[in-house]
Amino acid sequence: MMAAAAFVRRAVPSRGDEETDELGLVAVFNGIELKSRARAFSGGSMLAWFGGIEVDLREVELAPGAQLSLHTLFGGIAMTTPPNWRIESEMKALAGGIDARSPAHDDPHAATLTLTGTVLFGGVAVGARSDRPPSTARSSANETRTGDGFG
Numbered sequence: 795m796m797a798a799a800a801f802v803r804r805a806v807p808s809r810g811d812e813e814t815d816e817l818g819l820v821a822v823f824n825g826i827e828l829k830s831r832a833r834a835f836s837g838g839s840m841l842a843w844f845g846g847i848e849v850d851l852r853e854v855e856l857a858p859g860a861q862l863s864l865h866t867l868f869g870g871i872a873m874t875t876p877p878n879w880r881i882e883s884e885m886k887a888l889a890g891g892i893d894a895r896s897p898a899h900d901d902p903h904a905a906t907l908t909l910t911g912t913v914l915f916g917g918v919a920v921g922a923r924s925d926r927p928p929s930t931a932r933s934s935a936n937e938t939r940t941g942d943g944f945g
Contacts, residue, residue, distance in 0.1 A: 799843050801822060810838065814855065821845030821869065823921040830854050837861040837907070841882030842916060849873045854924075856905040864909055866890065866916030877922035880904040895921025 804820035810817035812831050816837035822845050829850040833859040840847050844867070851878060852874055864871050864885065875881065877929050883894040890913035909920060 796833075796900045802841075802843060806841070811867055817849075817862075819847050819849070821847045837863075839863040840865070840871055842866045842871050845869045847871045851875050857909060860906070861908045862875075863908065864911035864913075864918055864920075866912075866918060867914045868916055870917045871919070872928055873920045875907065875920065875922050876905075877891070878904055879922070880906045881909065881920055882906055883909045883920075885909050885911050885913060885918065887905055887918075888915075892917070893919045894921075 799822050802820070803824075804821050808818060808820045808826060810819060810828075813828070813833075814838050815832045816922045817828075817830070817840065818842045819828070819838075821841070822843045825846045825848070827848045831853045832854050835851065835854040836857040836912075837860045840849075841860065842865070846869055849872070850911045855874075856879060877897045878901075879896070881896040883892060885892050885894070892913055894909060909918075909919075916939055
């Protein structure tokens, strides 16, 4: 598995920067931090394999139909979004965790980011972060949690 990860690291480079509307981030045995300022963010993909990705989307303007494909294998992805976005998660987890918070969940007119992908032995955390204590945040009715508690 380590040899395959090393091959992927060389064969599949990351693409995108703070102005890019569609990201293709790959973190294999390393980490990536990005603060996006995209004007029509449509999504893209992220892969964290024995690595981590941290993306700040708070200054992004979301395009209609935006979708992100997120995949982790012994890695993690953390994204901070504006509080007025709705997050719809179609992700699956196996021995990992997904924390997709959506304060604007009940607003039918909110900009929507759809998440797809798989978490294996890792974690994904997406949403607007607040200063609420963890126990209050976990009891939020507008939060989707799956997995075994990572994230």
